[in-house]
Amino acid sequence: MSQPAGIPYNTLVVAAAVAAVGFAAGVIGSFGVLRRRALVSDAAAHATLAGVVAAFLATGRRDLPTLLAGAFAAAVLALGGLVVIRRFTRTRDDAATAIVLGVSFGLGIALLAGISARGIPGAGGLEHFLLGHTAALTAGDATALAAAAALAVLIVWLGLKEATLVAFDPAFAAATGWPVALIDYALVTLMAAMVVVGLPAAGAVLVTALVVIPPVTARLWTERVATMVPLAGAIGLVAAVGGVATSNAVPRLPTGPTIVLVAAGVFSLSFFVAPRRGWFARRRAAVDAARALAERLRAAAAGEQTAPDPRGA
Amino acid sequence: MNLVPGSEGGFAALHAWAIATAAVVAAGCALVGTLLVVRRMSLLGDAISHAVLPGIVLAVLAGGRPGGFAVLGGAVVAAVVTVLLVQALRSEGGVAEDAGTGVVFTTLFAVGVVLASALARRIDLDPSCVLYGVLEFVPFDTVAVAGLEVPRAFLTGVVVLGLVGAGLAATWKDQVFAAFDAEAARAVGVPVAAVTTGLLAATALVTVASFEAVGAILVVAMLVVPAAAAELLVRRLAWMAVVAVVLGVAAACLGYMAAYRLDTSAAGMIAVVLGLEYAVAAIVAPEDGVLARGAARARLAWRVRCEDLLARLWRADEARAGPPAATGPGDWAAAAWLRVSGRIVRDGDRWGLTAPGRAEAETVVRSHRLWEAWLGRHVELPLDHLHPPAEWIEHHLGADVRRRIEAEVGGEESDPHGRAIPRERGRPNA
Numbered sequence: 001m002s003q004p005a006g007i008p009y010n011t012l013v014v015a016a017a018v019a020a021v022g023f024a025a026g027v028i029g030s031f032g033v034l035r036r037r038a039l040v041s042d043a044a045a046h047a048t049l050a051g052v053v054a055a056f057l058a059t060g061r062r063d064l065p066t067l068l069a070g071a072f073a074a075a076v077l078a079l080g081g082l083v084v085i086r087r088f089t090r091t092r093d094d095a096a097t098a099i100v101l102g103v104s105f106g107l108g109i110a111l112l113a114g115i116s117a118r119g120i121p122g123a124g125g126l127e128h129f130l131l132g133h134t135a136a137l138t139a140g141d142a143t144a145l146a147a148a149a150a151l152a153v154l155i156v157w158l159g160l161k162e163a164t165l166v167a168f169d170p171a172f173a174a175a176t177g178w179p180v181a182l183i184d185y186a187l188v189t190l191m192a193a194m195v196v197v198g199l200p201a202a203g204a205v206l207v208t209a210l211v212v213i214p215p216v217t218a219r220l221w222t223e224r225v226a227t228m229v230p231l232a233g234a235i236g237l238v239a240a241v242g243g244v245a246t247s248n249a250v251p252r253l254p255t256g257p258t259i260v261l262v263a264a265g266v267f268s269l270s271f272f273v274a275p276r277r278g279w280f281a282r283r284r285a286a287v288d289a290a291r292a293l294a295e296r297l298r299a300a301a302a303g304e305q306t307a308p309d310p311r312g313a
Numbered sequence: 314m315n316l317v318p319g320s321e322g323g324f325a326a327l328h329a330w331a332i333a334t335a336a337v338v339a340a341g342c343a344l345v346g347t348l349l350v351v352r353r354m355s356l357l358g359d360a361i362s363h364a365v366l367p368g369i370v371l372a373v374l375a376g377g378r379p380g381g382f383a384v385l386g387g388a389v390v391a392a393v394v395t396v397l398l399v400q401a402l403r404s405e406g407g408v409a410e411d412a413g414t415g416v417v418f419t420t421l422f423a424v425g426v427v428l429a430s431a432l433a434r435r436i437d438l439d440p441s442c443v444l445y446g447v448l449e450f451v452p453f454d455t456v457a458v459a460g461l462e463v464p465r466a467f468l469t470g471v472v473v474l475g476l477v478g479a480g481l482a483a484t485w486k487d488q489v490f491a492a493f494d495a496e497a498a499r500a501v502g503v504p505v506a507a508v509t510t511g512l513l514a515a516t517a518l519v520t521v522a523s524f525e526a527v528g529a530i531l532v533v534a535m536l537v538v539p540a541a542a543a544e545l546l547v548r549r550l551a552w553m554a555v556v557a558v559v560l561g562v563a564a565a566c567l568g569y570m571a572a573y574r575l576d577t578s579a580a581g582m583i584a585v586v587l588g589l590e591y592a593v594a595a596i597v598a599p600e601d602g603v604l605a606r607g608a609a610r611a612r613l614a615w616r617v618r619c620e621d622l623l624a625r626l627w628r629a630d631e632a633r634a635g636p637p638a639a640t641g642p643g644d645w646a647a648a649a650w651l652r653v654s655g656r657i658v659r660d661g662d663r664w665g666l667t668a669p670g671r672a673e674a675e676t677v678v679r680s681h682r683l684w685e686a687w688l689g690r691h692v693e694l695p696l697d698h699l700h701p702p703a704e705w706i707e708h709h710l711g712a713d714v715r716r717r718i719e720a721e722v723g724g725e726e727s728d729p730h731g732r733a734i735p736r737e738r739g740r741p742n743a
Contacts, residue, residue, distance in 0.1 A: 038415040039356055046530070088603050089595045095541045098355040099591060102534025106584020109445045109531070113578030130444060131426060205444070205530065206426075209419035216412045253430050260423035267416060271406050279405055 010139050011248070015241060017142035017149075018134060018201050022210065022240025022259075024149035025194050026232035028156055029211030030218065030225075032191045034167035035184070039094075040082065042208040043101040044192040047078035049108030049204040052129045053115060062122055064141040067129070068196050075192035078104050108204070132203035132256030134244050141200070148197045152190060153233075163187060164225050201240060203256035210236060213263040220267075220274040239263035328573070330452040330464050335565035335583060337470035338526050341477050341519040342535035343543075343561030347554040348481070348512055350540040351492045355533075356411070357396065360418035361513065362520045362532040364395040366425025366443060369524060374432060385473070385521050392517030393510070395421060422529070446528035448569065448579040466525045473522040477515045484508060489550055527580035534584040535561060542587075542594035545601050560590050617708050618647045620677045623656065624707070626666050627674035631732075675735040681707040682728035682735075683718045689729035690722055696729055712737065 032041055048071035055070020056062055078100050085096040115123045125136060137145075156163060165173045166183045174180045191211060198207045218232035243259025250258075272279045349358045368391025372384040395417055402413035429443060455462040481488060490498040491508045499505045516536070523532045543556035568583030575582070596603045622644060648664065651657045656670030666674060684703040688694055710718075715737065727733050 033409075033412050036409060036411055038409075038412045039359075042359075042415065085595070089545060090601055091541050091545065091595075092350075092353055092355075094353050094355040095350050095537050095544075098359050098533050098537035099541055099588070101359065102531060102538060103584050103588030103591070106531050106534055106581045106588070108581070110572070110575075110577045110581030110585055113445070113581060114575060117576045206419055206423060208415060209423070212412060212415035213419070216408055216416055219408075220406060250431075253427065257423035257426040257430075260419050261427060264416070264420040264423070267420075271402070277407060282405070 010137075013139040014134055014137045014142045015244060017137070017146040018240045018244045019237045020146040020149040021198055021201060022214075022236035022238070023233040024152045024236075025198050025210040025240075026214035026218070026234070026236025027153050027229050028190055028194045029236070030215040030229045030232045031156070031163045031167050031187055032211055033215040033219070034225075035170075035187060037188055037191060038208070038212045039097050040079070040188060041191045041195055041211055043082065043097045043104070044075040044078045045195045045199075045204055045207045046101045047074045047104035047108070048072075048196055048199055048207075049129060050074050050104055050111055051077075051108075052199075052204075053108060053111040053126055056123065056126060057111070057115070060122070062125070064137075064200065065144060067126075068199065071129075071199055072193060072196045074104065074108075075196055076189065079188055079192060105204070128203070128254075129199055130203050130205055131254035132199075132201050132206065132259070134201050134255050135248065137200060145197055145200065148193070152194055152197065155190060156229075159183070159186070168225075201244065201255055202259050203254065206256040206260050209256075209260040209263060210240070213260070213267050214239060217263070217267040217270045220270045220277045223276075235263065235266055239266065327452040328569075330467060331448050331579070332566055332569045334451050334464055334467040334470055335448055335526055335569055335579065336562045337467060337474055338519065338523040339535050339539075339561035339565040339583070340558045341470065341474040342523055342532065343539040343557040344474075344477060344481060344554055345512070345515045345519050346536035346538075346540035346561075347543065347550070347557045348488055348492060349516065350537060350544060351550065351553075352512070354512075355537045355541075356414060357399075357513070358516055358520075358536040359533040360399070360414045361392045361395055361516050362529055362536070363418040364421035365391045365517055365520050365524070366422050366529050367391055367428060368394075369521065370425050370428045370432070374428075385469070385518060388521035388524075389514050389517040391421065392513055392520070396513055425529075444528050445531060445578055446524065446526050446580040448526045451526060466522075470522045470526075473518045477518055480511060480515060484511060485551075488512070492550070527583060531580045531584045534587050535564075538584075538587040538591050539564065542591040545591075545594045545598040548600075560587070560594075564590055613708075615647070618643055619651055620673070620708055622647050622651065623666065623670055623674035624677045624681070626657065626664055627671065627678055630666065677707050679735040679737065680710040680715055682732060683715055683722070684710070685728040685730070686722045686734065687718050699729060 029041075032038060051070040051072070051074025052067045053070075054074070055067050058070070059066050081100045081104075082093075082096055085091055085099065086093065089096075091099070112126060115126065125133075128136065162178065162183050165178065166180055166187065170180050170184075173183075194211055195207050198210045201207075202210050214236035215228070215232040217235050218228045221231060222228050239259050239262045242262035244255055246262065247253045247255040247258040270278065273281075275281055276285075346355075346358065349355055365388040368387035368389075369384050372387030375387075376383065398417045399410065399413045402408040402416065403410055408416070426443065451466045452464050454465050456465050456468060457463075458468065487498070487503045487508050490503050491505045495505050498508075519536070520529075520532050523535060527535065539557040539561040540553065542560055543553045547553050547556055564583050564586040568586040569579045571586065572579040572582035594602070597605075599605055648657065651670065652659065656667055656673060657664050658667055659665075681703045684706050685699040688699050688702065689696075719734075719737075
């Protein structure tokens, strides 16, 4: 690989990995957003912090695979908590999501603060999982993240038909004998996995944006899933790479917020200029419709006065 | 308050102020959270708590202090902007509400974090304060009130609690009406939109008041968890608000003390204690708790088993057959209980029904056969399909329903299998 002047190899590998993670997040987030699970993934994302810290406490290691394994376990536990609340109480889903999010994040904060108060050696850097920090990623970590992202995309590609069907018409899918609940769990678990893979880049607090904003943006541009999914991936890729580059350029700026801001920029632009669903297109369509109506009314009025009724004579 | 045995009074007073601040903001959050939870707006509370950050940062930049009154306005504006943006995304771009909420609050929070980082040297706003508050440092930033040094955050909390409490008390009827039937409320002239906006403004106010104590994210726990726990414990909305406030204040105190003992973040521990409170409520709640519902299910299963046993003995008598064989330990237990409660007797090597037992058995069999008769008349079912539904419903029909079914089937004397329907006890068949 020829190397651009001044950019170290490690930075390039990390950038490539972040691009892969952004793409995968957009792809998998598409199904989550279509299935209305955007905020469920947020609860899982906030829970990952406790998992990261608990993994460090349990093993004494702070290599990325260990910490992310803990994060994934915590995300799955959070989703399990949602299922338990739904099954055993009459608390409604929105409150259940907020409970899991708030309490699990509080636990993560308490664990993190407890560790730093005790000055446990090697704990430094865990707080980077709050808002994201790619500068410390090694090439090996980055490669592993990229591989995980690729695996997630592969799984979705293999289950594309099922995921699409369940996302759009769960009732029909159930009626025709698909294991809807199972596919739904698989989808939500995949969302949780994606949130975990995005964690080093975007942080627990904002990683949801990585799986939510690109699909919502892509949805503005197209009505077709086959177009929406890769487009969401592309937007996620642009946001992730753009965000990492920006935060690298500004000292002490965490990566997560910059990724979100790049994604939000693409979203805002799309919101106005997208064909058909964009604000300008809608305005133009409304004006055109009004004009066409006025034209027809005028023609009708003129016709009554001058031209004979074609059906008449 | 003697948190630190042997310490001087001033040190304990600092803890007391911190706990008082946490309790006051928790009370305000729980009050507002009650309405958010019953109106299914919990996640809007979450969104607002994230989204007020840029408003706070800009207000601090303009010279306000975190926890000071100047910042409250900025946060309320940010909250209203959040809600308007989510609505605009839905009406103008067709973006689903949950996805739109996800877009708006992550974006605004990111704006706030970037502003706070970029301006870190010019403003006094620690990024960790943004995320999880600095309750431990609250007592050091004081203002003099009537000669007493009072923490600024406590003062803000009290004022906000007063404002929000007075506002909710003044509009309580409308709030309740809008919460449970917005359509009807609108129809009779309740200004639902204004009521909702007021609730959102209240959410923003308590969020900002809590900001310095617990940060932007854990506010969602203080808003939603006490209210959700209270909803499991009591039925009436007013009581729900009271219980939520009690739970919130208790969690603030216990969480702070636990954090002190464990040497960790007070805000984090308050959220953890809230989670424990919710878990306990979900288990022990009098009607909706896991235990209560399990007990109700067990009671029903036991009653069904006893009634089935009585009915089997009655049918055996009717058919002049020997006593039915017990099928398992459950039956032996039921038989023991029925014997103790005087409904069956041991008669040599067989069981016999006593008068009360016979009456109860007849009621069950009567329900069963009436239902079969009704099904046979009104539903096209083969004869061998009538038994299972009747076997289930025989335990659930009251005397009134039985009379109405009897009238419906026209005083039929026997069920579709040709067996006599026992008469209602206490009154002869018409």
